[in-house]
Amino acid sequence: MRYRVVAVGRVKDAALRAACDEYVGRLCHYTRVEEREVKDEARILEAIPEDSRLVALSRTGDQWTSEELADWTARWELEGRDVAFAIGGADGLPEPTLRKAERRWSLSRLTFPHELARVLLYEQLYRAYTIRRGEPYHRGP
Numbered sequence: 001m002r003y004r005v006v007a008v009g010r011v012k013d014a015a016l017r018a019a020c021d022e023y024v025g026r027l028c029h030y031t032r033v034e035e036r037e038v039k040d041e042a043r044i045l046e047a048i049p050e051d052s053r054l055v056a057l058s059r060t061g062d063q064w065t066s067e068e069l070a071d072w073t074a075r076w077e078l079e080g081r082d083v084a085f086a087i088g089g090a091d092g093l094p095e096p097t098l099r100k101a102e103r104r105w106s107l108s109r110l111t112f113p114h115e116l117a118r119v120l121l122y123e124q125l126y127r128a129y130t131i132r133r134g135e136p137y138h139r140g141p
Helices: 014-027 067-077 095-100 114-132
Strands: 004-006 033-040 053-063 083-087 103-106
Touching: 004 114, 014 033, 014 103, 014 114, 053 095, 083 114
Parallel strands: 004 033, 004 083, 053 083, 053 103
Antiparallel strands: none
């Protein structure tokens, strides 16, 4: 199983790019992760392989705790299908992408720049894996 993060645009801010790279590096100890950047929202679906499960990051999605995300990652691994996370640009994801998604996930009711959303996604995936393995990174309830 592999995670694919399909995002509109590049992470231009050096500090945010470094944070993304740090968490992707950490995640690689647990699972395979790849990042695909597209120029605009219309190209998101083209960058997602047909057999992948699509999770759309959207403010209209369900909010999960870190523990719930850890449970989702365990289920996804058991099913063995690749998981693609779609992150839109400033205007969010287009309706066709949202309709195709198996799940919609909201990182928060707050609005974040899409570059920061990518950092949050990677950090939460890393946290989910440390929760599943009982490692000390997560200090939640």
